[in-house]
Amino acid sequence: MGDNRLVTTAHKKPDAxxxxxxxxxxxxxxxxxxxxxxxxxxRAEAEGERLLTHYFACSHRGYVGWNxxxxxxxxxxxxxxxxxxxxLLPGPDALTAPGWIPWKDRVGKDDLGPGDLVPxxxxxxxxxxxxxxxxxxxxxxxxxxxxxxxxxxxxxxxRVLSVEGRIEAAERWFAGSNGxxxxxxxxxxxxxxxxxxxxxxxxxxxTMFGICANESSPSDGQAVSFDHGCGAHSDVRVxxxxxxxxxxxPVHDTLNxxxxxxEVWTVAGQT
Numbered sequence: 001m002g003d004n005r006l007v008t009t010a011h012k013k014p015d016a017x018x019x020x021x022x023x024x025x026x027x028x029x030x031x032x033x034x035x036x037x038x039x040x041x042x043r044a045e046a047e048g049e050r051l052l053t054h055y056f057a058c059s060h061r062g063y064v065g066w067n068x069x070x071x072x073x074x075x076x077x078x079x080x081x082x083x084x085x086x087x088l089l090p091g092p093d094a095l096t097a098p099g100w101i102p103w104k105d106r107v108g109k110d111d112l113g114p115g116d117l118v119p120x121x122x123x124x125x126x127x128x129x130x131x132x133x134x135x136x137x138x139x140x141x142x143x144x145x146x147x148x149x150x151x152x153x154x155x156x157x158x159r160v161l162s163v164e165g166r167i168e169a170a171e172r173w174f175a176g177s178n179g180x181x182x183x184x185x186x187x188x189x190x191x192x193x194x195x196x197x198x199x200x201x202x203x204x205x206x207t208m209f210g211i212c213a214n215e216s217s218p219s220d221g222q223a224v225s226f227d228h229g230c231g232a233h234s235d236v237r238v239x240x241x242x243x244x245x246x247x248x249x250p251v252h253d254t255l256n257x258x259x260x261x262x263e264v265w266t267v268a269g270q271t
Contacts, residue, residue, distance in 0.1 A: 014044070014052060019052060021054070022041055024072065025083065026041070026054075026070075028086065029086055032086050033086075036059060037068075039057030039058060042055040047071065052073070053071045064093075068086065069089050071086075125164050126162055126164060126168060129158065169205065173209060173225065179225050182228070185230070188229025189229070192212065192219075192226055194235070195214075197217070199213050209226070210224060210226065214234075216232040
C-alpha cells in the first residue's frame with residue numbers, strides 16, 4: 001500500500017521501520033475518523049530522528065485537497081511503532097480560509113454605526129501631543145501627566161495630526177474619489193482650484209485641498225484636491241438660446257374637416 005519512492009525528507013536515510021508502517025498508520029486513522037473519510041496513501045515525510053508522518057488523502061466532500069497526517073515514532077533500539085498524533089492538514093490545492101487580519105486593520109469607515117467606537121492607541125503614529133508636534137512619543141506616565149496638565153490649563157486638543165498622519169491623509173484623499181485621477185475629474189470642464197464653490201481650508205493640508213460647497217456636486221461637503229473637478233464647476237455656462245423654450249405658432253388647418261356627432265336625449269317622452 002505504501003510507496004517508498006514518495007518519501008520526502010531532509011535526512012539522508014529515513015527510518016525504515018517507520019517508513020513501512022503504512023498499514024499501522026491507516027488502521028489508526030480508520031479507527032479515529034472512519035473508512036469513508038480516508039483515501040489513498042500519498043507520501044511519507046521524515047520529521048526527525050525516528051519520527052515520520054504518513055499522509056493520506058481526505059475523502060470528505062467539503063475537504064477537497066486536504067490530507068490526513070499520521071505521525072509515527074519508535075523508541076531507540078525498539079521495533080514497536082507508536083502513533084503520535086492524527087491531524088487534518090490543507091494541501092497545496094486545498095480551499096482554506098483567508099489569513100486572519102487584526103480587527104483594527106479590518107474595520108473600515110463603512111462599518112462604523114451609531115454608538116460604535118473605534119479606539120486609538122497611545123502610540124498611534126498618526127497623532128502626537130498638541131504642543132509637541134514631531135517630538136518623540138512619551139511613555140505612559142508622562143502621557144498621563146500631559147493629559148492632566150492639558151485638561152487643567154485648557155490648552156485645547158491633547159493630540160493633533162502628526163506629520164505621518166497628514167501625509168497618510170493627503171495620499172488617501174489624493175488617490176480617492178475626490179482626487180485628480182477619477183473619470184469625473186478627467187472629463188470636467190475645470191478644476192476645483194479655480195471653482196467659486198471651493199472653500200479654502202487652513203493648516204498644512206490647505207495647499208492641496210479645499211472643501212466643496214456646491215450642492216449640485218457629488219463632492220459637496222467633502223475635501224477635494226485642487227486638481228479634481230466635476231461638471232458642476234462655477235464657470236459652466238449655458239447659451240441663452242438654450243434657455244428659450246421652443247413653441248409652435250398657431251396654424252389654421254384649412255384642408256381637413258372635423259366631424260362632430262350629435263347625441264339625441266329623450267326626456268319624459270319628448271324627443
